[in-house]
Amino acid sequence: MNRFRFGLQARFLLASGAALLVVTIIVALMLARQAKAQQELLRNGVEVVSQVLDHSVKERGTALAQGLADSLVNPLYYEDLAAIGALVRNTTAQESVSYVLVHDAEGDLIHDGSIDVAGYGQPMHDPLAQSAVAAQKLLLQESPSVLEVDLPIHIGDLRIGGLRVGMDLKPVQAQEAAAMRALSQRLEESRRRQWLWLTALMAALVVFASATALYIQRTMVRPIRWLSSAAQRIERGDYQIEEQPTRRGDEISDLLRTFNGMSQSIARHDREVRQMAYTDALTGLTNRLAFRETLEERLHEARQDGQSLALLFIDIDEFKRVNDTLGHEAGDDALLQFAQRIATSVDQVGGHGALLSRFGGDEFVILVGDSGRGAAEVAAKLAERLVVELGQPLQVQQREIFLGSSIGITLFPEDANGATALLKNGDIAMYQAKLAGKNCFRYYNRAMDHAVERRLYLEQELRGAWDRGELRLVYQPIFRTRDHILVGAEVLLRWNHPTLGSIPPSVFIDVAEQSGLIQALGPKVLHAACEQAMTWPRNVMGEEIFISVNVSPRQLRNGDLVGEVETSLHASGLAASRLHLELTETAVIGDEILAVTLLERLHRAGVRVWLDDFGTGFSGLSHLRQVPVDGVKIDRSFVADMERDPDDLALTTAIIAMAHALGITVVAEGVEQRAQFELLSQRGCDLVQGYWLGRPLDADALVQLLEHDMVSVPSMLV
Numbered sequence: 001m002n003r004f005r006f007g008l009q010a011r012f013l014l015a016s017g018a019a020l021l022v023v024t025i026i027v028a029l030m031l032a033r034q035a036k037a038q039q040e041l042l043r044n045g046v047e048v049v050s051q052v053l054d055h056s057v058k059e060r061g062t063a064l065a066q067g068l069a070d071s072l073v074n075p076l077y078y079e080d081l082a083a084i085g086a087l088v089r090n091t092t093a094q095e096s097v098s099y100v101l102v103h104d105a106e107g108d109l110i111h112d113g114s115i116d117v118a119g120y121g122q123p124m125h126d127p128l129a130q131s132a133v134a135a136q137k138l139l140l141q142e143s144p145s146v147l148e149v150d151l152p153i154h155i156g157d158l159r160i161g162g163l164r165v166g167m168d169l170k171p172v173q174a175q176e177a178a179a180m181r182a183l184s185q186r187l188e189e190s191r192r193r194q195w196l197w198l199t200a201l202m203a204a205l206v207v208f209a210s211a212t213a214l215y216i217q218r219t220m221v222r223p224i225r226w227l228s229s230a231a232q233r234i235e236r237g238d239y240q241i242e243e244q245p246t247r248r249g250d251e252i253s254d255l256l257r258t259f260n261g262m263s264q265s266i267a268r269h270d271r272e273v274r275q276m277a278y279t280d281a282l283t284g285l286t287n288r289l290a291f292r293e294t295l296e297e298r299l300h301e302a303r304q305d306g307q308s309l310a311l312l313f314i315d316i317d318e319f320k321r322v323n324d325t326l327g328h329e330a331g332d333d334a335l336l337q338f339a340q341r342i343a344t345s346v347d348q349v350g351g352h353g354a355l356l357s358r359f360g361g362d363e364f365v366i367l368v369g370d371s372g373r374g375a376a377e378v379a380a381k382l383a384e385r386l387v388v389e390l391g392q393p394l395q396v397q398q399r400e401i402f403l404g405s406s407i408g409i410t411l412f413p414e415d416a417n418g419a420t421a422l423l424k425n426g427d428i429a430m431y432q433a434k435l436a437g438k439n440c441f442r443y444y445n446r447a448m449d450h451a452v453e454r455r456l457y458l459e460q461e462l463r464g465a466w467d468r469g470e471l472r473l474v475y476q477p478i479f480r481t482r483d484h485i486l487v488g489a490e491v492l493l494r495w496n497h498p499t500l501g502s503i504p505p506s507v508f509i510d511v512a513e514q515s516g517l518i519q520a521l522g523p524k525v526l527h528a529a530c531e532q533a534m535t536w537p538r539n540v541m542g543e544e545i546f547i548s549v550n551v552s553p554r555q556l557r558n559g560d561l562v563g564e565v566e567t568s569l570h571a572s573g574l575a576a577s578r579l580h581l582e583l584t585e586t587a588v589i590g591d592e593i594l595a596v597t598l599l600e601r602l603h604r605a606g607v608r609v610w611l612d613d614f615g616t617g618f619s620g621l622s623h624l625r626q627v628p629v630d631g632v633k634i635d636r637s638f639v640a641d642m643e644r645d646p647d648d649l650a651l652t653t654a655i656i657a658m659a660h661a662l663g664i665t666v667v668a669e670g671v672e673q674r675a676q677f678e679l680l681s682q683r684g685c686d687l688v689q690g691y692w693l694g695r696p697l698d699a700d701a702l703v704q705l706l707e708h709d710m711v712s713v714p715s716m717l718v
Contacts, residue, residue, distance in 0.1 A: 015212050066138075076102065097167060295311075308376070308412060314406070314430070338394075339358065349385050387405065390405040408432065410425035475698070476689055518554050547579060582611075584611075610629065667688070668690075
């Protein structure tokens, strides 16, 4: 049979219920006493002061006035002023009477109780006089200090005069003040009684709260304090906690008994957790967290010893292409090979105490000391070794791939004095190495901060450049090789900043791509290009020329490309067959499923798609069978070296032949010499573009070019 368990929760609920009951009783008593005090105040103030005193003075004044009026009938009729004066003086002599005035039927004063009656026979002009003279029966009038009783005097039906008796309210007000003092005393007594009650109840509450607190202290606080102390010891790494004896049967007791076992379990797993927390799971190298802690320690030691340190920030070039084309398993394989090569170089060149860490993704960081040679010298030799080693081909899934690395070097204490600044400087220097062409290393210098600030400034300025009219479209003519006729144009974007001047597309397009602004600019360029193409005349062969628009990888992956194309075609009225979209090879093969779906929808809409920069990625011509494209553009790097490099000529020839076998149009870009044009023409290249044929033109210049006779290849010195 299980023993009844009066647990911690039940105890807490019982204590809370008791406290609530006590508080409820206190509030109820306070409210009851308050209500009683209010009732006493209303009864004493309203009933006693207002009703009793007002009623008393009015009755007394009315009685005096009526009695005096009856006595004045004969003296007033016979105009016996002596008798009238005697009656008035007798009445005025009474304590509560302020004045007595007798007047005739016209309102002229007859007697006021004085000896000489200074106003005899004159009209009364005080504020109450008019109402008093006009009164036909008993009338009560009141001013702040006097209650006046007005009564007409008649003999039969004949009115012979009137009487005004002013009752002095000061005695009444004095009585009212006395009553209010009495009321105040009674109220104060009531308040004292209330405070006595409240004090007694609060004392009872304090006693109850003290007892409750003592109970909670013994049953909850003391065990919890022990648990807190034990947890602090565990935090410091001491997992051997002595068992806390208890004979209770509640939840706290269970917690105390299991806490010791838990500390032992934590001790067993601590080493494993530390290993996982400070080690990269893929490469087994130190991770970002462990590196940051070690960097702080090494910086502290270097400051004390006056030594120097160097940090190398490494990023693998074009690593995303491996994941996009070969998959993440291949990417992990490539990362492991890179980590092994870096570790070998660090062991051989990095010197004693060099620390290698994987920061995540394709980023690695190395910390080296001076090792007796100076940290800068060690870092330079290590960077040179890494550029060579990491530039060697990798064997991944039976494929040979070339990646390379960009390395940024920053020095302590020359460049920065703290860990955060040092890591930031290394990242900036690495980025500058990428801008310098990749597969190289660069030292950090303060001018690089200005480069980063300039990039941020360009991004800010680019956000409103289209609306301010700073961006404009130019058009690169595209010619058909067999008859030398202009058949289309590639739209290009140019930026003329009001203060910075002309900014190269390679700069601001990269800024737009990295910041995501290309997703806003792309649709605007597409729409403007379609509208412009509608204004162009036909070429000399009577053919409508097409417009070719570049589409960024971000637009392909994140935007509604098909919807944007349909909107632009509908708004401009341009035929879908006249619109060619250029997608980079890496953007298409990065997600072939998405690319195939989008390209099929574009084909159904009648739009043609070209694969730009073909031959520069990891894909081969085999991808052309899976991705439905209408044309490929041979990258300018192959065209430039066709005359000198037999491999480029052979590759270009193969691309043209295999693309034609698949029914795909071939376009060559970067044609800058007649010999290049002739080689491409001999191999059957369909379309060509380049500075030798025509430089980018504005819309008006392109129209003028279309209107000329283009039956032969021009000198094109535009």
